[in-house]
Amino acid sequence: MVAFPTETVYGLGADASNPAAVARIYAVKRRPPGHPVIVHIGGVAQLNRWAREIPEHAAKLAARFWPGPLTLVLRRAVGVGDELTGGQETIGLRVPGHPIALELLREFGGGIAAPSANRFGRISPTTTDHVRKELGSDVDLILEGGACEIGIESTIVDVSRGRPVVLRPGRIGEDDIAKTLGVASTSPDSASPRASGSMQSHYAPRQPLRLVGSHEWDLLARQGPTRRSVMSFRARPAGDASALWIEAPSDPDRYGHDLYANLRTLDSSGCDEIVVEEPPASAKWTAIRDRLSRARSG
Ligand code: TXA
Ligand code: MG
Secondary structure (H helix, E strand, O other), X not given: OEEEOOOOOOEEEEEOOOHHHHHHHHHHHOOOOOOOOEEEOOOHHHHHHHEOOOOHHHHHHHHHHOOOOEXXXXXXXXXXXXXXXXXXXXXXXXXXOOHHHHHHHHHHOOOEEOOEOOOOOEOOOOOHHHHHHHXXXXXXXXXXXXXXXXXXXXXXXXXXXXXXXXXXXXXXXHHHHHHHHOOOOEOOXXXXXXXXXHOOOOOEOOOOEEEEOHHHHHHHOOOOOOOEEEEEOOOOOXXXXXXXXXXXXXXXXXXXXXXXXXXXXXXXXXXXXXXEEOOOOOHHHHHHHHHHHHHXXX
């Protein structure tokens, strides 16, 4: 079991063809059974080992975005185990766009099952320091790759049932997908495969997190008796008594790059509550708004 860098977040990897190795990932993450994991592969040439068929949409998205922050959900090939798919008929596959991850995959030769290298439900790691602090001696080896460039997890697109369905938003947006395929993607419905990262509570800090809209900011941000830490687009006002005030980048890519590290810093700042100013409602912020809304409490 090896933690390794990708361009999105650090993964906790093991041989995808070895059920005992995959079981160890679940044990270390304390992840309940029945959740699928993403299998990382070195290139499209390996798709047939894991997927029963490669629909045209899948081929186009792979050609356009791999290696990169995109996970494709496809019908699983014969022999692909339930421990990878959570018992579903589909498998999540991705060619990561990080030189160390690609070299690891090339040297290894097979598929590497890798969820994010954090305990279940918690904030994904974007540095080796995060992995070490959270998983400690439970991991055999951590490959150093610096801070992850993108900082939030890959876009997951289900292409197993015709019309593409975005199961988890990421840096690659619905507009990028529509431009590549010439058809719009849809939102998940009840027949869509389950994705644990799309559960209501996920990516959560330990302290309660409150999202405050920009228009209510002056009214709400300072209410209540708690000792709070803040992440806002504004500078810290004079006389502010927050335990910590982070002025967040106004560019969504930089915001995403820093997001999880900032949440960890806020979480360990000695506050009783984290208050985050809600980012704009435009498409560029969709993935960030998704993660923040799952990180918030209640
Ligand atoms: O950016 C990423 O995708 C990172 C890096 C390490 O590659 N990995 C990651 O893995 O975020 P994880 O396990 O933390 O989240 C994977 C998500 C989960 O929500 C899981 O339910 C979903 O992918 N998933 C995996 N296989 C699936 C499948 N066959 N059908 C539906 N969802 C699937
Ligand atoms: Mg995860």
